[in-house]
Amino acid sequence: MAIRRFKANANDPKLMENKKKNEQEKPSHRQLQKRKILYAIVSIVIASIVIVGILIPTVVIKKNGTQPSPTTTSSSTMTTTSNMTMTTTEIDMCMILLTAVQRKVYGVHNTFVGGDSTRATPGSKRGQYSPEDSPDKACDGNVSTKYINYGSCEKMIFSDSCGLNTGFYLELARGSTLINGLKICLTGLSCPCGPTVVSLEGSNMTGTDLTLGSSWTLLYHGTSGLSDDPGRQKCGSLQHFNNTIAYTSYRFLVLAKNAGEVLVEYSEVQLYSF
Numbered sequence: 001m002a003i004r005r006f007k008a009n010a011n012d013p014k015l016m017e018n019k020k021k022n023e024q025e026k027p028s029h030r031q032l033q034k035r036k037i038l039y040a041i042v043s044i045v046i047a048s049i050v051i052v053g054i055l056i057p058t059v060v061i062k063k064n065g066t067q068p069s070p071t072t073t074s075s076s077t078m079t080t081t082s083n084m085t086m087t088t089t090e091i092d093m094c095m096i097l098l099t100a101v102q103r104k105v106y107g108v109h110n111t112f113v114g115g116d117s118t119r120a121t122p123g124s125k126r127g128q129y130s131p132e133d134s135p136d137k138a139c140d141g142n143v144s145t146k147y148i149n150y151g152s153c154e155k156m157i158f159s160d161s162c163g164l165n166t167g168f169y170l171e172l173a174r175g176s177t178l179i180n181g182l183k184i185c186l187t188g189l190s191c192p193c194g195p196t197v198v199s200l201e202g203s204n205m206t207g208t209d210l211t212l213g214s215s216w217t218l219l220y221h222g223t224s225g226l227s228d229d230p231g232r233q234k235c236g237s238l239q240h241f242n243n244t245i246a247y248t249s250y251r252f253l254v255l256a257k258n259a260g261e262v263l264v265e266y267s268e269v270q271l272y273s274f
């Protein structure tokens with residue numbers, strides 16, 4: 001019986017029309033007011049988004065303009081302005097941007113921990129580095145670029161010693177900096193051609209004095225952190241070391257590589273200050 005009555009009601013066209021009218025007319029005033037309030041809220045939200053969207057890039061551009069030599073990536077603005085291929089999460093708060101004095105990063109070969117630096121030049125012969133893969137590419141924050149030094153070999157001449165005892169040094173534009181961690185990043189090649197053992201030395205000297213082995217103090221000599229292959233254009237594990245003295249210059253050397261590999265290449269050396 002109940003079902004039948006419901007059906008009769010539902011099928012009654014007059015009843016249905018009245019219901020519709022009631023539904024449409026009664027709440028219309030309230031709905032209008034609600035809509036007005038909603039419009040107001042939506043407009044305010046959109047306006048805020050537009051203002052924030054214009055303000056933030058302007059502030060970032062201004063900051064860029066007034067900061068010619070970048071410091072650490074420790075502030076949130078630096079994280080957004082350092083427009084590198086690394087994602088924001090990959091940029092560690094403690095990573096030091098390796099901007100060199102006069103943007104000069106010096107390649108070296110036949111160079112040993114504590115020993116004098118032998119300058120490497122661009123070219124394809126013994127003791128040279130690939131002109132397009134220059135030492136500054138290891139410090140540019142871009143894992144798409146790389147540094148290849150042939151060391152005791154020449155381009156297309158391969159041996160177990162190629163690329164060993166090579167590296168680079170630079171004077172940090174930001175000045176005296178405490179470094180107590182490093183990471184090395186691989187290139188786009190699939191071979192395990194990254195270094196396996198590396199060293200980092202620090203110095204407070206400048207200019208040609210940096211070619212002297214006596215100017216350098218050893219801070220780290222050990223694994224590169226690449227033994228668990230991180231993958232192409234990815235960085236190895238962080239090597240943390242105990243250092244409490246700040247230096248203005250740093251020298252990085254490759255001391256060993258995987259057996260059978262005929263060259264050494266890496267995309268980045270990242271230095272950290274904790």
Ligand SMILES: *[C@@H]1O[C@H](CO)[C@@H](O)[C@H](O)[C@H]1NC(C)=O
Nearest residue numbers: 064080081082083084085086
């Ligand atoms: C930032 O990087 C993007 C792509 O990653 C590029 O299109 C853009 O030009 C870069 N901007 C600056 C200021 O370098």
Ligand SMILES: *[C@@H]1O[C@H](CO)[C@@H](O)[C@H](O)[C@H]1NC(C)=O
Nearest residue numbers: 083084085141142143144145
């Ligand atoms: C990184 O290097 C690659 C290859 O040279 C280049 O195409 C790209 O624009 C560079 N990215 C940045 C952010 O400079």
Ligand SMILES: *[C@@H]1O[C@H](CO)[C@@H](O)[C@H](O)[C@H]1NC(C)=O
Nearest residue numbers: 180220222239240241242243
């Ligand atoms: C650093 O020093 C601490 C305390 O002196 C020690 O426990 C730790 O093993 C040291 N780390 C390295 C890498 O030498």
Ligand SMILES: *[C@@H]1O[C@H](CO)[C@@H](O)[C@H](O)[C@H]1NC(C)=O
Nearest residue numbers: 176203204217245246247248
């Ligand atoms: C290098 O300079 C820094 C800062 O002036 C100083 O703290 C540190 O002791 C110096 N290092 C050496 C080995 O003289």
